[in-house]
Amino acid sequence: MKTEINSHYNYEEVIIWLEKKGIELYGNHFKILENDHPIVYKLIAYFLKDEPTCFQFNIDLNKGILLSGPVGCGKTTLMNLMKHLTPTAHKFSIKPCRDISFEFIQDGYEIIHKYSKGRLYQAEPKTICFDDLGTENNLKYYGNECNVMAEILLSRYDNFTTKKIQTHITTNLSASEIETHYGNRVRSRLREMINLIGFEKGIEDKRK
Template sequence: MINLYKIKEGDVEYTLGRFNGDTVTYDFKNILVYLEAKGKILFGEHFEIHKEDHKLLLKLCCYFIQDKDYCKANGIDLNKGILLSGPVGCGKTSLMNLLRNLSLKPKMFEIIAARNIVFAYNHLGTKTIQDFGNNKCYCFDDLGIEPVGKYYGSTYNVMGEVLLSRYELFLETKIKTHITTNLNATEIEKRYGSRVRSRMRQLFNQLTFNETTKDKRK
């Protein structure tokens, strides 16, 4: 028996696809309608999904709904996390906030600003590194704009150490990590070192907004 797969927001139901009792067959056009409606709820009536972002959004949607055939054909590894990069204001954080709502299950990951992790480190020290090396799935938002960590007079590359901890966690448990960043690969290596960049290749699928994408906050 085929049932419609729906998500309800307030009094409105959105049909995202069809459910056969085992798997969901999604309809991307319907997903776009839902995500734009959800975006207006979360971010205000000004929110819209821009046509030039549809190609990237399709890849992200197929990753999060676990479309194995599409992801395999497009070189996306479902065992890795997502590193979503692009210019300032292109919509990276908004999309990650939206995409974790595609499932009827509890939200797939928690979004934490990288700068807030550094602020926590400045108060608590290495306990913060340990806390974010735990068995949760996180999206570290705006990697690269966080300040240098300082604890009892010593400076520390907090997010670099967090990423190394997440790498060890991934090897042991396959728990994923996601990231949004304005940095390119060269800038990531300069800030966090070749050791971190090398491990990031194993941790993430890199998906990128076009460098000419406009700042949607203007």
């Protein structure tokens, strides 16, 4: 079913542009499937800061994005494409959660500060997309176990409420699985921090 959008942006043209960028980045096999257009429209509206369309989709531009869906549905690829669509003022970096967990093993608790308090290199944006939330494990640093991403997300909630710094996330976890992994406090704060955009559970694995 085609989504009707009333906007000064031509969403069909934006999708054609994104496909060209995708071919540039990922090769000639890249294609944005028509079944994915409803999800992609929402992401385009958000990252172009198209207020009327975001209102139509019930998306709050003050919040970040949580893009959820099964393994292989293209979440990371789409967020990488959105980096090229986003106005300079809203640029973001993408950081795999597994990489953060390995950094924590090496450098300890300063990694939590690095990703939560905005202590990134000055040239990097403060808005971060934490990629594949749930693929990292609880880790030990000098014998102390720490749920690294839970601590980072709780701290970024404080940044969101005081400085309006946004957080984006990709994950294949459901809301209840997020609560199991990270606790009710994290799930509760995420509700306030993010817009949920989700692929259907039965969607095909595009890596096959």
